[in-house]
Amino acid sequence: MITISTLVLAAATALTAAQDGEAELTVSVTGIQQAGGQLVVGLFASSEDWEAGRSAAGQFVPVDGDSVSFTFDELPAGTYGIKLYHDVDGDGEMDTNLMGIPTEPFAFSNNARGRFGPASWDDAVFTIEPGSNAHALDLR
Amino acid sequence: MQTSRREMLSMLAAAGGAAGLSGPAFGLLSTDPVLAAFEAAAANDPWTLGMADAPAEGRDAVAERLHGRLPSGLSGVLHRNGPARFTRNDWRYRHWFDGDGMVHAWRLTPGEPVTHQARFVETRKWLAEEDAGRFLMPTFGSVPPDSQGMRGPDYMNAANTSVMMIDGALMALWEGGSAWELDPDTLESRGAKIWGEGLAGLPFSAHPKVDPDGTIWNFGQAPMQDALVLWHIGADGQLRRADMVGDVPGGMIHDFAVTDRSLVFLVGNLMWDRARLPYLDSFAWDDSRAMRVVAIDKADWSQRRVWDLPPGFLFHIGGAWEEADGTIRVDAALSDNARFATEGARDAMRGHVRPETDSTSRMRLITLRPGGRFEQAEFADSYAEFPQIDPRFTGLERRFTWHVGWSDNQLRGASQLVRRDLASGETRRFDFGDDIVVEEPLFIPASDRAQEGAGWLVHTALNKRARASELHVFDARRVDDGPVGSWRLPYANPYGFHGCWRSL
Numbered sequence: 001m002i003t004i005s006t007l008v009l010a011a012a013t014a015l016t017a018a019q020d021g022e023a024e025l026t027v028s029v030t031g032i033q034q035a036g037g038q039l040v041v042g043l044f045a046s047s048e049d050w051e052a053g054r055s056a057a058g059q060f061v062p063v064d065g066d067s068v069s070f071t072f073d074e075l076p077a078g079t080y081g082i083k084l085y086h087d088v089d090g091d092g093e094m095d096t097n098l099m100g101i102p103t104e105p106f107a108f109s110n111n112a113r114g115r116f117g118p119a120s121w122d123d124a125v126f127t128i129e130p131g132s133n134a135h136a137l138d139l140r
Numbered sequence: 141m142q143t144s145r146r147e148m149l150s151m152l153a154a155a156g157g158a159a160g161l162s163g164p165a166f167g168l169l170s171t172d173p174v175l176a177a178f179e180a181a182a183a184n185d186p187w188t189l190g191m192a193d194a195p196a197e198g199r200d201a202v203a204e205r206l207h208g209r210l211p212s213g214l215s216g217v218l219h220r221n222g223p224a225r226f227t228r229n230d231w232r233y234r235h236w237f238d239g240d241g242m243v244h245a246w247r248l249t250p251g252e253p254v255t256h257q258a259r260f261v262e263t264r265k266w267l268a269e270e271d272a273g274r275f276l277m278p279t280f281g282s283v284p285p286d287s288q289g290m291r292g293p294d295y296m297n298a299a300n301t302s303v304m305m306i307d308g309a310l311m312a313l314w315e316g317g318s319a320w321e322l323d324p325d326t327l328e329s330r331g332a333k334i335w336g337e338g339l340a341g342l343p344f345s346a347h348p349k350v351d352p353d354g355t356i357w358n359f360g361q362a363p364m365q366d367a368l369v370l371w372h373i374g375a376d377g378q379l380r381r382a383d384m385v386g387d388v389p390g391g392m393i394h395d396f397a398v399t400d401r402s403l404v405f406l407v408g409n410l411m412w413d414r415a416r417l418p419y420l421d422s423f424a425w426d427d428s429r430a431m432r433v434v435a436i437d438k439a440d441w442s443q444r445r446v447w448d449l450p451p452g453f454l455f456h457i458g459g460a461w462e463e464a465d466g467t468i469r470v471d472a473a474l475s476d477n478a479r480f481a482t483e484g485a486r487d488a489m490r491g492h493v494r495p496e497t498d499s500t501s502r503m504r505l506i507t508l509r510p511g512g513r514f515e516q517a518e519f520a521d522s523y524a525e526f527p528q529i530d531p532r533f534t535g536l537e538r539r540f541t542w543h544v545g546w547s548d549n550q551l552r553g554a555s556q557l558v559r560r561d562l563a564s565g566e567t568r569r570f571d572f573g574d575d576i577v578v579e580e581p582l583f584i585p586a587s588d589r590a591q592e593g594a595g596w597l598v599h600t601a602l603n604k605r606a607r608a609s610e611l612h613v614f615d616a617r618r619v620d621d622g623p624v625g626s627w628r629l630p631y632a633n634p635y636g637f638h639g640c641w642r643s644l
Contacts, residue, residue, distance in 0.1 A: 097339055097340055098369060098383065099342060114290070115290065116364075
């Protein structure tokens with residue numbers, strides 16, 4: 001029941017955010033410090049989903065150099081935010097230290113940075129227009 | 141990139157005809173009010189030399205001997221650390237503690253000239269900001285224009301507070317993040333010290349304590365979680381244990397003490413309030429609660445004793461020891477408020493000093509008895525900071541503390557060196573007078589077997605009249621006789637915080 005309502009809510013928000021037309025987003029990530037592991041990427045379609053951690057789409061991208069790029073297809077045009085981290089040891093989890101501070105590199109769309117936590121939706125939100133879109137992120 | 145005012149001036153100077161003309165002659169006044177105030181103060185107050193920027197490439201010189209000579213048994217390196225870069229792109233930090241760390245090596249070899257070398261610690265922050273030509277990161281007490289958010293504490297690590305040797309490496313220490321490892325001979329930076337999995341980026345504070353057997357104890361604070369990280373490192377420099385300990389109130393903790401059995405934390409009343417930038421503004425004075433003292437058992441971190449003392453604030457502790465019945469005696473430089481941390485160190489960036497925000501700490505001997513009882517004795521003879529002890533007596537019963545001192549009506553830093561006998565209350569004191577700002581003295585034992593206090597004091601100072609940094613060596617038993625040897629550099633270094641002695 002919870003799963004279904006979450007899906008419905010996610011779909012509804014995605015529809016609200018959507019504009020006319022389908023879009024494609026290519027994300028290029030530079031500044032990767034260490035080859036190996038994977039990027040864990042979440043694409044978010046609203047402020048509420050950003051806060052709740054409900055992604056509209058996600059990818060695991062193998063890392064074999066100091067930069068990678070990947071594409072999301074068939075997206076409704078609209079406003080989005082990206083959260084990603086470099087899962088250096090490939091264990092599928094974002095490693096943290098004893099105090100809970102991340103020890104694996106991470107980034108948000110617009111290269112937004114948080115102050116005492118994750119970047120805010122307002123800082124990370126960007127627009128995907130119908131057709132091809134590009135977004136560049138830096139993990140340094 | 142935008143041309144800075146300084147670059148424009150140097151271009152004008154290079155073009156000829158501009159020599160002797162100052163910025164205001166071109167209408168090029170600093171638009172940053174803090175920088176403008178500092179430049180105005182620096183024009184006629186040589187005390188500001190200690191708050192000025194050091195050159196990015198560092199410094200190297202042979203010191204001029206003023207008088208005396210090095211004692212024959214005193215051979216080694218005095219390493220020091222302190223904030224030394226406050227301005228970029230015509231914008232000046234708001235707080236003294238923000239400056240990037242510069243690590244010094246004063247090399248003392250009997251029969252040879254005293255030499256000085258200094259290099260900035262090449263932190264992630266330093267390298268990124270050198271590259272950008274402006275400050276990028278929020279710091280302890282400042283939010284530079286267009287600064288970025290953080291991805292972790294080491295992004296703002298200034299590595300500017302102290303230094304210590306661990307396992308052959310020189311560590312530049314800060315309060316909120318990793319130790320930064322340097323080559324002790326070249327002062328070249330190697331990078332953040334990561335002690336193990338899950339330990340990257342954890343705070344490793346600037347006042348580790350070394351037991352007589354070489355065991356190292358340290359802490360890091362997570363004030364918003366009312367928690368500490370405790371570090372236990374063996375005499376071999378290998379990590380024995382690091383773990384979180386909760387329920388230690390989030391009052392800013394800069395230093396701590398060890399006894400042979402306990403780790404002792406005095407939690408002053410500058411308390412975590414809520415997350416704000418700059419970070420310092422996350423803390424607020426709260427004297428509605430006690431100054432909590434927590435003694436944690438070295439062998440079992442779940443065991444503790446607590447005492448509630450009247451409100452207060454401190455940066456630095458002399459030392460502590462524990463008696464058979466569990467009574468702990470600890471001496472520290474305490475004040476009744478935190479105005480120097482929250483305001484005085486901000487005034488300093490404008491080149492100003494005000495009596496109401498200057499440091500007013502005095503040495504106190506606190507006796508923590510079983511069952512939460514305590515007594516305090518304040519030594520009212522002078523203000524005091526940077527207390528030091530004979531390191532062989534760390535955690536053990538002892539008589540002496542050495543510290544810098546200054547008198548009631550005296551602003552702009554300490555002029556005195558003081559040896560204080562905790563048992564008799566007697567002091568021996570040397571006052572350099574108005575020209576000298578005295579920095580932290582380190583005690584170096586004359587030999588491994590010498591009795592407590594038999595050895596030398598080595599300290600640096602700013603000579604305001606000569607506009608130069610100096611190094612002075614005292615017989616630690618006869619401080620009142622004045623230095624047995626003094627040396628002077630051809631330049632003035634920014635004021636430093638803390639140092640360590642590396643015997644050679």
